[in-house]
Amino acid sequence: MKMNDAFLASMHEAMELLHTAGPLQATAVIQRALNQSDPAPASKSAPMPAQVVQHLLEHHFVAPDTTSEQRYKTTTTVGDFSVGQFSNQAGKRAYKLYKPRSEMHARMPLVVMLHGCTQDADDFAAGTRMNALADKFGFMVMYPIQPPTANPSKCWNWFRRGDQQAGSGEPSILAGMTQEVIANHHIDPDRVYIAGLSAGGAMAAVMIQSYPELFAAAGVHSGLPAGSAHDLPSALAAMKGGKVLSAAKRNAATPRRPLIIFHGDADCTVHRSNGDRLIEPYERGGAQKRVEYGSSGAGRHYTRGLVKTPGGIDAEFWLLHDTGHAWSGGGGGTYTDPKGPDASAEMVRFFLSHPQSSLL
Template identity: 60%
Template sequence: MKMNDAFLASMHEAMQLLQTAGPMEATEAIQRALRLNTSAVVQPAAAAAPMPAQVVERLLSHNGATMQVRSTDVAAEHIAARAPVSAPPSQPPPARAEPGHFTQHTYTNKAGSRSYKLYIPAARGAEPIPLVVMLHGCTQDADDFADGTRMNQLAEQNGFAVLYPIQPTDANPSKCWNWFRPGDQHADRGEPSLIAGMTREVIAAHGIDPRRVYVAGMSAGGAMAAVLIQRYPGLFAAAGIHSGLPAGSAHDLPSALAAMRGGKGIGISNGGSAKLPPPARPVIVFHGDADKTVHPSNGSKLVAPFEQGEARKEKRRQTARAGHDYTRHTIRTRAGIDAEYWVVHGAGHAWSGGSGRGSYTDPKGPDASAEMMRFFLAHPRAD
């Protein structure tokens, strides 16, 4: 039997186990299949890698169509990890972006190289402007994410720049940020160092106000935004996390699958007496309560550190015009750090209030992009 046929047979076995025995047994079957598939590869698996990710996608879509490709985040680690790593080529200094234009550049450091796109509004004045770093989800790219979130239009209206780091398929076959790998969860290492490095590059080259630099993301990008706001509080003033997971939720395939399905995350208090680390920066969270890809409980876990002790909390259910009902939680810690948690009722795994020109969007409100920008601009970094 050829390797791909054997892999497909193993995936069929895992699907049966998922339906009959449960996710733990299915996870073990997936791991066995990935070990068998990658151990037979002696050359870079550029052509073979996407096929296993697609099969895992179909396996994990048993709970509904909205699962889609984002469920392959975790499987992609085992596929991409076997690819040889070569030293990135040296890069010339970045070209300045044309105001009012969307331009592409490349950033390189010891962790590797990543392209990014940058939007500078035409209507900027002489004063330093804010910057928002936008991290796309799996299977997306900068153009898709910009179209779906409409963040460039908001940038033109409100006078801020937008940076879109781009995850290539050679770093992850489904273009997911590797939020679940230990090597990509720390400052000055892996993907966090690349995103932070290109952010500093843009700040220096384009007259950005360093007190007003923010990070936001969707799904795997939201999970990476959670890592960045925790690891770089001196760089980012606040974070926006849409349909994401808390930093430290996973360290391998089984824990990532468990976290995405609402299980106990390794970085989250399990209800005992241990206190969660106090938040250092404000965060705004959006999550649909019908999300079948990343369980809605992850939204609650993201704001849980803000709710400890003598935090002030308010909750109000509202209706967006021609949109979903939502419940908005506002929280302020004793130290004066704010959080907002928007539970969008009936929404799935999609950017709330987004444009149909992009993928994984829900055109019904509330408008996550506008609300994130309101929150960001109200929270410049004071130190």
């Protein structure tokens, strides 16, 4: 069912209000448009509330695309990049698995990479250059693929209640897929990690909170904390930087695994305050903290915060200055910033220094 032109115009008005007046005003426009819709027969193309939610979330998350010449230019790799399928009671997803050519006698780590909206496995692999790092350091990389049938813009559905808990929805699929790959390949179960960009980063935050026994550490690039949203108004508020988490939810989000965060301070898609919210639970109590300042070879400056909780759990927050909604240090795929520090290399460094432990 397609949305009619009048309703699309109302939604574009709502998007303008989102940027200028805030989510409450934007939601009011949506509700008014719904109330004013004629009770048309089923044969007419009347919009449904679910379509409104989907349209706004997708268009707010999707950044301007790069040119076609920039897409899929990737560093040469020598391993095997194959397609797999996984299904369970929650649904079915395809994935691509990269295996370095060099034989490893010891079990290898696994890094699960969750792409952003409009991306796919090949695009994300090209943009992050993670496969080249897999060749260098000897680990496998799995790229789950979100199909347009699950989300028209291929966003992971981080904002839906049914996709935020262990044992249900997309978290169940991603966890089951990871467990199947571990069982079928020469992978060390104590060195399994997950990372993502934007909507993929938000889902990576959900996964590390929901499955700390499966993932040893996580990386969130330009994402949001788990539980940031449960519907349209809260999702828009979270992306804009509004206060959406209650004190009870914040207190429940006690860190159980190491986390590395990257976020641009000029990100107009997911406000930088979401990076602050991700690191905040690690900074409570008597946490050890220190701050470093640096710049990439291309002159992109950053502030790096290092935190260790009283329980000994590490976290890093890289605040990328003058950087928008893009993977820092990436190149070849969409939504990358080649001038920034190498987020992929820093994530791998962080991951490999944090194998699974008994801390929960």
